[in-house]
Amino acid sequence: MNEDAILVSAIVNGDARAFRRLVQQHQRLVGHLVSRMVNRTEDCEDISQEVFLRVYQRLPSFRFQSKLSTWIATVAYRTALNYLKKEEKHGNEPLEHAAGCWQDLPDAGEQLDKREIYAFVHQQITELPVHYRTVLTLFHLEEMSLAEIQEITGMPAGTVKNYLFRARKLLKDRLQARFLNEELL
């Protein structure tokens, strides 16, 4: 029995500490995906909490048809998507991410340009369509394969590849429009 199977079994049998361990192991993945999809920092923690509660409710029926992390990412993806649909129904516009995170880092001479570039890229990501943001996050941040992304999102493989290509091309073009070539070397 692998580690995930042992963990799931313990949780299903009522071990609260095992569930806390599962949350700790996967909160980074859930947080990244939810925060990128939702674009509202203040709601991310609540939505992520809802994700883990749903995971807990559905864990008894999880049969390891996929990796545990892939399944949890699927729950996170669907929960975030439902939240976005509800917000759209109520006519709420998603807020843009605060670009402040990069300003928290201490100034360090030559690193300033890179931080400025990264902050610009992250700002641009928030303006992409949600499916572009999703595939970028899963591929680059969580280093998931195309097959895993396909499984999580339910999109055909061709669509995932297409979204990845288009999102990256869009960002690259904006990067080149904003910064000089010498600054991007």
Added chain:
Amino acid sequence: MNSDKDKIIQQRLDRREVDSATDPDAAAYRTLYSALGQAPSFCFSDDFAERVAAQVKPAPSPSHWSTGLSIGCILVALLASGLVIHHIDAAVFSKVTIWMLSRKELIGFGVGMLAVIQLMDHWLIHRMR
């Protein structure tokens, strides 16, 4: 075409192949890939996992009171059955017994259906949890 060039550069970077340092498009993509690998600003509060785990309560084990009540109900039911059997007219009782014995299949089917309903009930409750 430009998009073909973009596609080739992206594919090479996806395979982690080192691209020409002087090509502006390749350099832009390299910088972009580096930025895409940086985590976004959002991070959880320190006690996030504890708070989530605290919201999940395991199913309560039956208390002594509820166990006692269940046993009490069973005893009352047995007592009541005993009293009924004791006071029932023997002729009626034997007619009922003969009727039941002549319809064993029906009785068996009824008991089987009750068992199936019990199992389904148990499975559904387990699933809902």
